[in-house]
Amino acid sequence: MDKYQDILDKAFEAMENAYAPYSKYHVGSCVLTKDKKYFIGANIENASYGLTNCAERNAIFQAYSNGYRKSDIEAIAIVSDGKTLATPCGACRQVLAELLEKNTPIVLSNKKIEKLTDIEELLPMSFGEEDLR
Numbered sequence: 001m002d003k004y005q006d007i008l009d010k011a012f013e014a015m016e017n018a019y020a021p022y023s024k025y026h027v028g029s030c031v032l033t034k035d036k037k038y039f040i041g042a043n044i045e046n047a048s049y050g051l052t053n054c055a056e057r058n059a060i061f062q063a064y065s066n067g068y069r070k071s072d073i074e075a076i077a078i079v080s081d082g083k084t085l086a087t088p089c090g091a092c093r094q095v096l097a098e099l100l101e102k103n104t105p106i107v108l109s110n111k112k113i114e115k116l117t118d119i120e121e122l123l124p125m126s127f128g129e130e131d132l133r
Helices: 002-015 055-065 090-099
Strands: 027-033 038-042 073-080 106-109 114-117
Touching: 002 027, 002 038, 002 055, 002 073, 002 106, 027 055, 038 055, 055 073, 055 090
Parallel strands: 073 106
Antiparallel strands: 027 038, 027 073, 106 114
16 A cells, blocks of 8 residues: 555645544545646534535545545545444445445555445446436
């Protein structure tokens, strides 16, 4: 995973900014673009749980807000301080299915375990824009 060490490091740094007073579960994320720009995100909780925003959505939305699109994204890292890997929740999987290319590397880590995957593995048979045509 040395190839992705830079985004893993940045994701773990972003995790330090998580606001998780309810779950105490800290998550960080980093999107790397093909022109070597980094966009980070941390999970931000809210007492009204539905208004919580996950780290990976914060990072990918930041990239898109800066004009990047799925073809510009090289990889995304998602990290946590949990005992198991922080895999994206269902909402995040749906967002990533639309905003990433199907083969974009997704790197998961909790410092003890690392896994390289993609959205096809995380959300097979996803619903997307092609289903609306």
